Amino acid sequence: MNVGKTVAAIAGLAALYFTAAKLGLTLAFLNASATAVWPPTGIALAALLLLGTRVWPGVFLGAFLANLTTAGTLVTSLGIAAGNTLEALLGAYLVNRFAGGRDAFDQAQNIFRFVLLAAMISTTVSATMGVTTLSLSGFVRPGDYGPVWLTWWLGDAAGAIVIASFVLLWSRHRRVTWTREQMLEGAFLLVAVLVVAGVVFGGLFSFEYLTVPLLAWAAFRFGPRETATVIVLLSGIAIWGTLHGAGPFLAATQNASLLLLQAFMAIMALVNLPVAAVVAERRRAEERLRESEQRFRTLYQRERGTVDILQRSLLPTRLPTIPGLMVAGRYVPAAPEPLGGDWYDVFPLAGGRVGLVMGDVAGHGVGAAAVMAKLRNALRAYAMEGHSPKDVAERLNRVMERGEMASVVYLVLDPVRWHVSYFNAGQPPPVVLEPTGAVKFLEQSSIPLGTRIPRSYDEHEVDLTPQSILLLYTDGIIETRTQGAEARLTKLERAVAGRPATDLDGLLAHLLNQILGENAPIDDAALLAVAASPLDPGRFHIELAALPDSLATLRNALRQWLPHIGATAEEIFAVTTAVGEAAANAIEHAYGPKEAAFEVEALVETGRLAIAVRDKGRWRTPRGPMRGHGLKMMRELMDSVEVASGPEGTMIRLSHTLRNAARP
Amino acid sequence: MTDPLAAVRVILKGDVVIASLEGEVDLSNAHDIREDILASIPNTAAGLILDLTKTVYLDSQGIQVLLDVTELLGVRQQRIRLIVPKAALIRQVLLLASLASVLSLDPTMEDALANLQATDL
Numbered sequence A: 001m002n003v004g005k006t007v008a009a010i011a012g013l014a015a016l017y018f019t020a021a022k023l024g025l026t027l028a029f030l031n032a033s034a035t036a037v038w039p040p041t042g043i044a045l046a047a048l049l050l051l052g053t054r055v056w057p058g059v060f061l062g063a064f065l066a067n068l069t070t071a072g073t074l075v076t077s078l079g080i081a082a083g084n085t086l087e088a089l090l091g092a093y094l095v096n097r098f099a100g101g102r103d104a105f106d107q108a109q110n111i112f113r114f115v116l117l118a119a120m121i122s123t124t125v126s127a128t129m130g131v132t133t134l135s136l137s138g139f140v141r142p143g144d145y146g147p148v149w150l151t152w153w154l155g156d157a158a159g160a161i162v163i164a165s166f167v168l169l170w171s172r173h174r175r176v177t178w179t180r181e182q183m184l185e186g187a188f189l190l191v192a193v194l195v196v197a198g199v200v201f202g203g204l205f206s207f208e209y210l211t212v213p214l215l216a217w218a219a220f221r222f223g224p225r226e227t228a229t230v231i232v233l234l235s236g237i238a239i240w241g242t243l244h245g246a247g248p249f250l251a252a253t254q255n256a257s258l259l260l261l262q263a264f265m266a267i268m269a270l271v272n273l274p275v276a277a278v279v280a281e282r283r284r285a286e287e288r289l290r291e292s293e294q295r296f297r298t299l300y301q302r303e304r305g306t307v308d309i310l311q312r313s314l315l316p317t318r319l320p321t322i323p324g325l326m327v328a329g330r331y332v333p334a335a336p337e338p339l340g341g342d343w344y345d346v347f348p349l350a351g352g353r354v355g356l357v358m359g360d361v362a363g364h365g366v367g368a369a370a371v372m373a374k375l376r377n378a379l380r381a382y383a384m385e386g387h388s389p390k391d392v393a394e395r396l397n398r399v400m401e402r403g404e405m406a407s408v409v410y411l412v413l414d415p416v417r418w419h420v421s422y423f424n425a426g427q428p429p430p431v432v433l434e435p436t437g438a439v440k441f442l443e444q445s446s447i448p449l450g451t452r453i454p455r456s457y458d459e460h461e462v463d464l465t466p467q468s469i470l471l472l473y474t475d476g477i478i479e480t481r482t483q484g485a486e487a488r489l490t491k492l493e494r495a496v497a498g499r500p501a502t503d504l505d506g507l508l509a510h511l512l513n514q515i516l517g518e519n520a521p522i523d524d525a526a527l528l529a530v531a532a533s534p535l536d537p538g539r540f541h542i543e544l545a546a547l548p549d550s551l552a553t554l555r556n557a558l559r560q561w562l563p564h565i566g567a568t569a570e571e572i573f574a575v576t577t578a579v580g581e582a583a584a585n586a587i588e589h590a591y592g593p594k595e596a597a598f599e600v601e602a603l604v605e606t607g608r609l610a611i612a613v614r615d616k617g618r619w620r621t622p623r624g625p626m627r628g629h630g631l632k633m634m635r636e637l638m639d640s641v642e643v644a645s646g647p648e649g650t651m652i653r654l655s656h657t658l659r660n661a662a663r664p
Numbered sequence B: 001m002t003d004p005l006a007a008v009r010v011i012l013k014g015d016v017v018i019a020s021l022e023g024e025v026d027l028s029n030a031h032d033i034r035e036d037i038l039a040s041i042p043n044t045a046a047g048l049i050l051d052l053t054k055t056v057y058l059d060s061q062g063i064q065v066l067l068d069v070t071e072l073l074g075v076r077q078q079r080i081r082l083i084v085p086k087a088a089l090i091r092q093v094l095l096l097a098s099l100a101s102v103l104s105l106d107p108t109m110e111d112a113l114a115n116l117q118a119t120d121l
Helices: A004-024 A039-050 A053-067 A076-098 A101-106 A107-135 A143-172 A180-201 A206-224 A224-243 A254-314 A364-386 A389-398 A485-496 A504-515 A551-567 A569-589 A626-637 B030-039 B060-075 B091-095 B109-118
Strands: A325-332 A342-348 A354-361 A406-414 A419-425 A431-433 A439-441 A461-463 A467-472 A527-531 A539-547 A597-605 A608-614 A639-646 A649-657 B005-011 B014-025 B048-053 B053-058 B079-083
Touching: A004 A039, A039 A053, A039 A076, A039 A107, A053 A076, A053 A101, A076 A101, A076 A107, A076 B091, A101 A107, A101 A143, A101 A254, A101 A325, A101 B079, A107 A143, A107 A254, A107 A649, A143 A224, A143 A254, A143 A354, A180 A206, A180 A224, A206 A224, A224 A254, A224 B048, A254 A364, A325 A342, A325 A504, A342 A364, A342 A527, A354 A364, A354 A431, A354 A467, A354 A527, A364 A406, A389 A406, A389 A419, A389 A527, A406 A467, A431 A485, A461 A551, A461 A626, A467 A485, A467 A504, A485 A504, A485 A639, A504 A527, A539 A551, A551 A569, A569 A597, A569 A626, A569 B091, A608 B091, A626 A639, A626 A649, A626 B060, A626 B091, B014 B030, B014 B060, B014 B109, B030 B060, B048 B060, B053 B060, B053 B109, B060 B091, B079 B109
Parallel strands: B014 B048, B014 B053, B048 B079
Antiparallel strands: A325 A527, A342 A354, A354 A406, A406 A419, A419 A461, A431 A439, A431 A467, A467 A527, A539 A597, A597 A608, A608 A649, A639 A649, B005 B014
């Protein structure tokens, strides 16, 4: 604050103090200089707390002038002014030091400290200095020292509590953000205060405790600021009534009446302001709690959203089409919330084989989902590089960081021979449902990945009966709160036994229904089922990417189908080779670098096999001498070969009469 | 990377390289197989016997590999024989389209060894 402002503040304070003091001194009945109503103490204290102690000359000036113009001498006025100033300085110092300073009325504990330090202790300075000065100058008779001192002290104390709380609270909380309803309620409260105070202190019903509910209303429904306001209003009306000879505080003398009134108001303030502060504190705490809850909820939902996105992006959105195989997968998130970390995967491998994965990362949340992403991608990469299950397991174990753990089962299925090679690191045993309805488990397993104990993992091989169903699942399926894994496994066995291999989606739905019923699993659960597609002996159809690797897939699919139409080994070789040439031409000649597909369709009719290989490119003129050899080979191996090329693409028609011509 | 479709296994018998081609050869791996076979023959070798007994599939790209190897060895003045058993399914592919005149086929290892020694360069 600069000098000009300080001087202005001092002058303003002096004027305010002077006015309030003159008002108080009009109520001095026992002694011209001692009054039971002394608001200046509260004004001085609040001013020093809000503006700083440097404005003390305002207190001195106001007090000096008010006293000089009322009674006594220059000396008594100086003494009294000095006492008032010291009282304010001491009070401000103690409140700043021990009671929260200008925010003293925001906390119950500080209010009690304020009352003790500023209202009861520091006021003794003013009372003692004032009354002593008056006594020494002969303005107070020696016998009156006690009653005058008490009047002085109580007036100052009441002023400190009632006025300072009002001023401090309103200057520290200026913004009024009331809703329409609150404004209405405030108006009701004001009317109630005026009516009740009028009734009580006007003498209609002189029962001062009628004011208590009004203070409780203000404290609980509004706040400290409004409570202090009600106290000031009640004090004013009470003084007015008492001076007019009405109300509950009427005593033998005017002074005694005012002392009673001030004591009552001080105690009302002492009780109700802390209550209002506590209510406000609780409201603020609730607000903070709500905010922090909201913040945590947002964070939590963000994490859950992340887990969800990761989980979705890592599960196959569409299972790959693998010739000769049907595949179905299900992922059931745990209740009440998905944990993440379970995954399954299906991908084609060279030679018409297929990789099947079921994995479960220990832990949950974003961390588990991230480990799962790493393992899923590493496993795919190693598998597609042609590593055996054993090598894949050992390499996966090496990409695990300290503290990460996962159980993974990885199977390589050859759908032609129904031969499986696999490793199982800690997953529940895969189930094989045989065509007879019998259920077998692939029991061989080792400990989970990430345990760092085994440097090598065992690879197991097993020949399955063709037309079996292979079922992989995570322990979320077999573990529940109410039943142990053993009982669940038995239930799984029973649920799967005897189910036909025609509808895998139906099988998985049936399984989930039988095992979980209406309950969501306690851990995420994943299921993957694989079976041979039922072959149609009358028709073969496949669509493949126009990539060299598709050739092996095509051959394997043909080798599965051709025996069903009675083709001999030589015929299988001849057809496979001829169709392979047609397909290789489709791949090599018909397409540029962009991804494309070709399809092969074969029909059998009265012992004659008609095959069509279609693409959407153009059959280019063969380059080099051997390029034409593919065409030559097809002609040698098949009865007839037709190449039809157009802007839509190329179609090669092959036909072959089966040696074991259709036996109707 | 190990080729999941086919593998070339090589042994030396005196100054003759015997390479066995096992598996299937098509557009996807023909180039690699060609490199594998050529890498197995040192300049010092008198010749190569390429054993196709365990070759279960051979498309026109695979045949091109055999022609390339035969031509290259001819340039290097090294001899080559291919073992293709009489009952082998791929035999019909190798016999067609006048390949028989370019490729030297033998049904057994004994025939191949004998013919390799007898071949004039």
